[in-house]
Amino acid sequence: MTYCVGMVLDKGLVMMSDTRTNSGVDxxxxxxxxxxxxxxxxRVLTVMTAGNLATTQAVISQLEERTKAPxxxxxxxxxxxxxxxxxxxxxxxxxxxxxxxxxxNGARGKGRFTASIILAGQIDGMEPRMFMIYPEGNxxxxxxxxxxxxxxxxxxxxxIILRAYDRTMSFxxxxxxxxxxxxxxxxxxxxxxxxxxxxxxxxxxxxxxxQRRITQDDPYFxxxxxxxxxxxxxxxxxxxxxxxxxK
Amino acid sequence: MTYCVGMVLDKGLVMMSDTRTNSGVDxxxxxxxxxxxxxxxxRVLTVMTAGNLATTQAVISQLEERTKAPxxxxxxxxxxxxxxxxxxxxxxxxxxxxxxxxxxNGARGKGRFTASIILAGQIDGMEPRMFMIYPEGNxxxxxxxxxxxxxxxxxxxxxIILRAYDRTMSFxxxxxxxxxxxxxxxxxxxxxxxxxxxxxxxxxxxxxxxQRRITQDDPYFxxxxxxxxxxxxxxxxxxxxxxxxxK
Numbered sequence: 250m251t252y253c254v255g256m257v258l259d260k261g262l263v264m265m266s267d268t269r270t271n272s273g274v275d276x277x278x279x280x281x282x283x284x285x286x287x288x289x290x291x292r293v294l295t296v297m298t299a300g301n302l303a304t305t306q307a308v309i310s311q312l313e314e315r316t317k318a319p320x321x322x323x324x325x326x327x328x329x330x331x332x333x334x335x336x337x338x339x340x341x342x343x344x345x346x347x348x349x350x351x352x353x354n355g356a357r358g359k360g361r362f363t364a365s366i367i368l369a370g371q372i373d374g375m376e377p378r379m380f381m382i383y384p385e386g387n388x389x390x391x392x393x394x395x396x397x398x399x400x401x402x403x404x405x406x407x408x409i410i411l412r413a414y415d416r417t418m419s420f421x422x423x424x425x426x427x428x429x430x431x432x433x434x435x436x437x438x439x440x441x442x443x444x445x446x447x448x449x450x451x452x453x454x455x456x457x458x459x460q461r462r463i464t465q466d467d468p469y470f471x472x473x474x475x476x477x478x479x480x481x482x483x484x485x486x487x488x489x490x491x492x493x494x495x496k
Numbered sequence: 497m498t499y500c501v502g503m504v505l506d507k508g509l510v511m512m513s514d515t516r517t518n519s520g521v522d523x524x525x526x527x528x529x530x531x532x533x534x535x536x537x538x539r540v541l542t543v544m545t546a547g548n549l550a551t552t553q554a555v556i557s558q559l560e561e562r563t564k565a566p567x568x569x570x571x572x573x574x575x576x577x578x579x580x581x582x583x584x585x586x587x588x589x590x591x592x593x594x595x596x597x598x599x600x601n602g603a604r605g606k607g608r609f610t611a612s613i614i615l616a617g618q619i620d621g622m623e624p625r626m627f628m629i630y631p632e633g634n635x636x637x638x639x640x641x642x643x644x645x646x647x648x649x650x651x652x653x654x655x656i657i658l659r660a661y662d663r664t665m666s667f668x669x670x671x672x673x674x675x676x677x678x679x680x681x682x683x684x685x686x687x688x689x690x691x692x693x694x695x696x697x698x699x700x701x702x703x704x705x706x707q708r709r710i711t712q713d714d715p716y717f718x719x720x721x722x723x724x725x726x727x728x729x730x731x732x733x734x735x736x737x738x739x740x741x742x743k
Binding site for chain 1: 684724730
């Protein structure tokens with residue numbers, strides 16, 4: 250499994266992903282699921298992937314045209330004039346990659362090899378934008394009503410984002426919020442695991458403003474993980490008490 | 497969808513279930529998913545169901561032998577000597593009911609008509625016990641390590657139970673906890689809906705100690721629902737702040 254979240258803030262974009270991949274619980278590896286490309290001063294693009302690892306790696310490789318010699322490569326990510334066109338291109342690659350592998354595996358391949366992608370970034374002259382790209386190749390974009398996107402194991406970590414997200418929040422608060430959301434998910438689903446990758450893209454900088462890998466021994470993540478349990482209990486006890494007699 | 501939770505406390509058993517059933521989002525009904533039977537002073541049994549409604553209703557009807565005339569009925573729930581035997585009997589009925597409907601629908605029936613059941617109760621001379629019964633007919637029982645069971649849409653409401661459950665808690669606190677867990681689930685999944693049914697069975701009373709339906713206009717549930725958002729935000733802001741500069 251996987252857990253990736255992208256949030257659109259007034260100040261820019263914040264992304265976090267886990268790094269655990271598994272084929273059964275007895276075959277676990279660490280692979281980054283966050284990729285980024287930039288043309289300094291002109292564009293920055295980040296992609297997060299969930300689903301079949303062979304599929305998502307194939308999509309990334311094709312985006313970078315790794316089948317060609319380095320000097321012949323023509324990365325569409327660096328040339329497409331709009332984020333919409335980048336999303337379309339990734340969607341087509343994703344759909345065709347899944348289709349090809351499914352077809353070549355006959356009935357056994359049906360419904361397997363699927364994947365989803367979050368694309369976030371900004372191109373000079375336009376707003377920061379974020380898309381969720383489906384295995385069918387189509388995609389949706391965030392809006393004022395739905396300003397964050399999740400892929401993978403989305404449910405455990407969703408309630409706290411729904412309650413605490415605020416478009417005007419600082420990058421620091423957004424990071425804290427994502428760590429809480431990831432901590433809840435990690436505690437509930439073994440197939441989502443540390444380390445986490447995170448990236449902040451400040452609006453109009455066209456470069457990653459902040460980028461980090463959060464490992465097992467990260468003191469801040471440890472502090473969040475241990476104090477969130479107590480904070481939740483305090484919150485719970487601050488609610489009005491139920492009484493059987495008054496009903 | 498459905499959401500049902502059963503918790504084993506030192507003081508006894510607490511159960512809560514939603515009542516929404518749906519066949520698509522445009523076909524929604526209210527059906528109770530909580531059933532109970534008792535022999536006063538000797539046993540009390542509660543069943544909560546998730547999954548295909550025709551399957552779960554058929555299981556309940558067969559348990560009560562509604563195919564027979566009232567005077568010929570022989571409810572196994574009221575006669576089986578142990579909770580384990582009750583669970584076995586329900587498991588067999590559940591498995592055979594699913595199998596029958598699947599078989600009579602050929603390839604189209606495969607994997608449909610499935611359901612799960614939580615069974616809780618106490619028989620005189622024995623401890624209160626709680627089981628989760630799978631569509632395959634087998635079952636597991638709660639233990640000191642895993643003292644609560646969920647069926648249906650379990651993920652949204654799980655983190656708060658993991659953090660705030662305490663075996664020694666009062667029935668009132670357990671009710672509050674379940675309401676918070678249901679509120680998180682209701683907010684995230686439209687196919688889980690009010691009203692909620694709840695039941696408390698105090699140890700060694702062999703009768704429901706408290707039973708209620710929580711409706712849309714329940715002032716306590718409304719208070720929990722609105723104050724939990726604020727309490728979560730306060731909890732979130734009480735955590736140590738993240739700093740980009742110190743990393």
